[in-house]
Amino acid sequence: MNPPRLTDTTLRDGSHAMKHRFTSEQVRAIVTALDEAGVPVIEVSHGDGLGGSSIQYGFSLEPELDLIAEATRTARRARIAVLLLPGIGTKDLLERAAELGVRVARIATQCTEADISEQHFGIAKKLGLEAVGFLMMAHIRPPEVLVEQAKLMESYGADCVYIVDSAGAMLPPDVKARVSALKEALSIQVGFHAHNNLGAAIGNTLAALEAGADQVDGSLRGLGAGAGNAATEVLAAGLDKLGLNPGLDVFRLMDAAEYVVAPLMPYQPVPDRDSLTIGYAGVYSTFLLHAKHVASRFGLDARDILVELGRRQAVAGQEDWIVDVAVDLVEQEAGQRHAS
Numbered sequence: 159m160n161p162p163r164l165t166d167t168t169l170r171d172g173s174h175a176m177k178h179r180f181t182s183e184q185v186r187a188i189v190t191a192l193d194e195a196g197v198p199v200i201e202v203s204h205g206d207g208l209g210g211s212s213i214q215y216g217f218s219l220e221p222e223l224d225l226i227a228e229a230t231r232t233a234r235r236a237r238i239a240v241l242l243l244p245g246i247g248t249k250d251l252l253e254r255a256a257e258l259g260v261r262v263a264r265i266a267t268q269c270t271e272a273d274i275s276e277q278h279f280g281i282a283k284k285l286g287l288e289a290v291g292f293l294m295m296a297h298i299r300p301p302e303v304l305v306e307q308a309k310l311m312e313s314y315g316a317d318c319v320y321i322v323d324s325a326g327a328m329l330p331p332d333v334k335a336r337v338s339a340l341k342e343a344l345s346i347q348v349g350f351h352a353h354n355n356l357g358a359a360i361g362n363t364l365a366a367l368e369a370g371a372d373q374v375d376g377s378l379r380g381l382g383a384g385a386g387n388a389a390t391e392v393l394a395a396g397l398d399k400l401g402l403n404p405g406l407d408v409f410r411l412m413d414a415a416e417y418v419v420a421p422l423m424p425y426q427p428v429p430d431r432d433s434l435t436i437g438y439a440g441v442y443s444t445f446l447l448h449a450k451h452v453a454s455r456f457g458l459d460a461r462d463i464l465v466e467l468g469r470r471q472a473v474a475g476q477e478d479w480i481v482d483v484a485v486d487l488v489e490q491e492a493g494q495r496h497a498s
């Protein structure tokens with residue numbers, strides 16, 4: 159195992175749990191703390207990436223380009239990364255992010271749709287950015303399919319491709335099989351991004367490292383969608399104990415989690431009844447708060463909605479299905495009452 163490169167995604171995946179309400183002041187405090195603790199890459203964007211601020215995904219409190227500008231102004235050593243989902247983020251937004259000093263573009267597609275990312279990798283490389291591919295919802299396909307998709311991203315110019323456990327539905331053997339298949343097939347780096355819905359985010363990240371992952375993600379206090387991500391400070395402590403610390407200051411990260419991030423969190427993401435359902439049923443983690451909201455609007459149990467979304471294999475961008483499922487469940491209940 160080698161010391162991995164760590165990307166902290168508190169200010170991007172954490173945006174989901176914050177309902178996209180980060181302020182410039184919070185960005186400054188979090189970037190300062192991460193930068194001083196030696197975190198080399200800090201991702202800052204709306205939870206659904208550049209251009210995500212919308213009625214479908216939730217509006218950002220402050221314009222995301224302002225938050226990104228705050229991050230690039232603040233970081234002394236760390237590189238600032240942005241996330242872009244083709245179809246949501248635009249070329250124009252990526253260019254503006256690069257002008258603001260962003261150095262890494264993470265380009266995310268559904269794990270079966272890498273072919274839609276060619277143009278975006280081309281633009282990122284032309285802008286001189288490091289380009290990282292994200293294969294989302296990677297639990298739904300076997301390693302050989304993910305290899306084909308990752309090879310597409312490699313051919314488009316990706317410097318690294320991530321296995322993304324968007325649903326937090328994987329366990330260590332699933333992670334190992336996928337990461338080692340990519341390691342064998344690609345000549346570029348391989349990364350892993352965890353969600354903690356089955357309580358396995360740290361274990362899965364360590365399994366990814368055992369399988370040869372070069373890059374991994376974390377977020378302070380695990381702040382992220384669903385039951386959150388692998389907690390950066392926990393990961394740093396674990397890596398240090400394994401002799402794999404890539405230069406992170408473990409105590410500074412503990413302090414950042416405790417004193418900078420915890421006080422601003424609306425709740426601590428944990429594998430509770432609903433987010434555990436997400437991992438168990440294999441649902442996109444970002445659906446959690448939307449499903450809870452729709453459940454209370456329609457007088458339904460969020461778990462029933464999430465189980466049905468898992469059965470329908472809903473993916474990123476299909477947030478509107480949550481309402482469709484709720485309407486179907488209400489109609490089913492009415493039909494059953496009528497029949498009895």
Ligand SMILES: C[C@H](O)CC(=O)C(=O)O
Nearest residue numbers: 171205206294322323324
């Ligand atoms: C847009 C998503 O939130 C990307 C991600 O972090 C995931 O799929 O997990």
Ligand SMILES: [Mn+2]
Nearest residue numbers: 171324351383
């Ligand atoms: Mn995520």
